[in-house]
Every structure is written in structure tokens, then in C-alpha cells.
Amino acid sequence: MLVGPDAGQWSRPALAPPLGETTMLSLILESPVQIEVDTLKYHRMRLISLISALYRKALITVILSCSFIATAYGHQDRYYKFKEENVLVRIRTGYEYEEVQKAEMLARMISDLAKSVTYTDNILIDFIHDYTYNRNTSDFFVSYKKSRIIQNYEDTYLSKNMNNANLIIRNLNTEVNFEEILRLVEASIQNENFIKRNQDRQEYKGGYNRWILHSLPQSQIDQMLNLSTYTSTRDVLNNRYYRKGNDTITYYYQNGLFNFVYGERRDQNVFLQAEKLFQLEEAGDIIIVAETPCNIYIRHNTEVIKIDSLKYCEGIWRKMNILTCSDNAMILNYRTGVSDTYSHSTEGINVELNFGHSSTKIVESFNCKE
Structure with missing residues (x-):
């Protein structure tokens, strides 16, 4: 810094401490390097912070996705x-x-x-x-x-x-x-x-x-x-063991048979006997007994209809869905599955029941018909 009237005279500000050769050399050699190092550290920390933020966001997305998948498709016994x-x-x-x-x-x-x-x-x-x-x-x-x-x-x-x-x-x-x-x-x-x-x-x-x-x-x-x-x-x-519950329709097991009964006088109103039982359902006045997925009985009023001609019913393990179309017609739907024992798989089995004509038939969809 040039001060005073004499252009040839150098002087340092009063508040500035004297710098020795070693200190001056240190400033000349180290300061630019230190600044560069600090700059690199700063950018590195920013990069790490950015990567960390992106990772956390991705991790949260994965967790939420997995949670959705588990909720939508997962199953636990x-x-x-x-x-x-x-x-x-x-x-x-x-x-x-x-x-x-x-x-x-x-x-x-x-x-x-x-x-x-x-x-x-x-x-x-x-x-x-x-x-x-x-x-x-x-x-x-x-x-x-x-x-x-x-x-x-x-x-x-x-x-x-x-x-x-x-x-x-x-x-x-x-x-x-x-x-x-x-x-x-x-x-x-x-x-x-x-x-x-x-x-x-x-x-x-x-x-x-x-x-x-x-x-x-x-x-x-x-x-x-x-x-x-x-x-x-x-x-x-040899004893009778009734299914627990207060349902109007129930059954008891005795001597190797399931005895299906209805009404208050259960001991006298046996309408069906079966050696096995897969599913029992009640839909209004209609009683559905699936001895197996291939042997299904429908009781309507006093009439018992057996559904036959079922295809791909062996190996079905999902319970049937019931769609009531009218007082005289309904649809039963089975979803078929794949296992080590039974390898076939279809979209499902739909059975249309017409009680007025005591008829059953396999249909393609859930469209109800009178």
C-alpha cells in the first residue's frame, strides 16, 4: 500500500501485524490451496446430502410400494x-x-x-x-x-x-x-x-x-x-354333535354322516345327508350345501337339486360366491386355483340355477337371467 507524499516510500497500516517471511510464504503457498480444499469439501458435502436425500426418498417409495403390494396381494394364514x-x-x-x-x-x-x-x-x-x-x-x-x-x-x-x-x-x-x-x-x-x-x-x-x-x-x-x-x-x-350357532339351517355329525337340518324341530327335519362338507351357505330361503366343490346341492322350498356337469371343479379351494338374480334364479361362482396336485386353471365356474324348471347350466359370466 502506497502512502505519504513520497512515492518511493512503503509503509504498512498501523493495525496490520508484521508478517515474517515464513508467514508470507505460508499465505502465498497455502491460502489458494486451502480455499480450493474447502470448496471441494463443501461441494462433496452437498453431493452427499443430495444423494442421501434421494436415497431416503427412494427408500420411502419402496417401503410404501411394498406395503401396498402386501396389502393388495399378501395373504397370511x-x-x-x-x-x-x-x-x-x-x-x-x-x-x-x-x-x-x-x-x-x-x-x-x-x-x-x-x-x-x-x-x-x-x-x-x-x-x-x-x-x-x-x-x-x-x-x-x-x-x-x-x-x-x-x-x-x-x-x-x-x-x-x-x-x-x-x-x-x-x-x-x-x-x-x-x-x-x-x-x-x-x-x-x-x-x-x-x-x-x-x-x-x-x-x-x-x-x-x-x-x-x-x-x-x-x-x-x-x-x-x-x-x-x-x-x-x-x-x-354314535352321538350327535351339532354345529355351534343359532342358525335356522345347521347340521349335526353322527355315524360318519353330516345331517343337514332346518327349523326348530331339528331332529326330524333332515333334508340331506352327506359324507363330506366343504361349504354351507344360506341365501334367503335357499340352502346351498357343497359336499365337495364337485358335488353341490341346492334346497329351494322342499326341492333339493343336485348340480352336475361341473368341469374343472377338482382342486378348487376358494369358497363359492353367490349372486341372487331373482326369487327363482341365482348364480354360483367358483374361482379355480392351481396346486401341485391339480394343475388346471380357469377364470372361474359360473352355475346358473333356475328353480322353476329345476335346471342348472354352466354360464360364461355373472349376467342374471330370469
């Missing part, structure tokens, strides 16, 4: 449990199938069986509903106080011994078979010590279930069943 005295029946299924009502009836049956043989220890029955026919067999497991299951899908609830039970019986099947389960319960009570001595870790690969659990080997379960007697099972099956 559900559990129901029924307690009767020292017996607990727990069922795992996918939808509100009639098997849930059968499981409640089963709890009463097994409780009566246990009383008849004076068995007072706790019993746990696990019914795993193979509702998609993925396995399409009846598989049993029997253990004593060992409920834990090691499996791929981490369904820890199924491993819980909910009833602090001694006898633990598991059945994976497409339907609740009363006689089959009762026989195994009675045989297990008679052979409890045999189960204690011979239960061991078993590996099971059945459909979607991949388990390691304690059970008798299947060969020894078969041996136990062959050597047992079933007096109490026969006595229980």
Missing part, C-alpha cells in the same frame, strides 16, 4: 383355538372355511372320548389345513410334551404348547376327518409310554411345510394304530 375341558384344538387355515366349525366340534368329541377312558392329562390337537391341496394327503405326528417345530417359515406360534399338554397330535390334511383323528387320540392314550420311549426327531417335507420335529416315526404310528382298540371312538361317533 390364521389360527383358531377351541378349549373343551382338558382338550385344546388349534387349527391353522387360510380363510373362513367350514373346517373351523368342525375343529370346534372335534374339541367336544375328544373331550368326551378322554372322559370315557378317564384320561385327565392335557391334550393338544394341531390341525394344519392343507386348503390349497398342495399336499393332498393326511399326515400325522404324535409326541409327548415336545411341541417345538424347526421350520423354514418361522411360524413360531405352531411350536407353542398352548395347553401345557402331555399328548401332542398334529394332522396335516385337506379336511377334518373326525374318525381318523379320534382313532389316533384313543390309540395314543393307550400307548402313551410307547410314545415317550420312541419319539425322536423327524424331518418332514410336505407341501409348503418343511419341519424338523419330535414324533413317532410313521411306521410306528401305523403299528400303534393296528394294535389298538377303538371302543370309545365308536361310542363318540
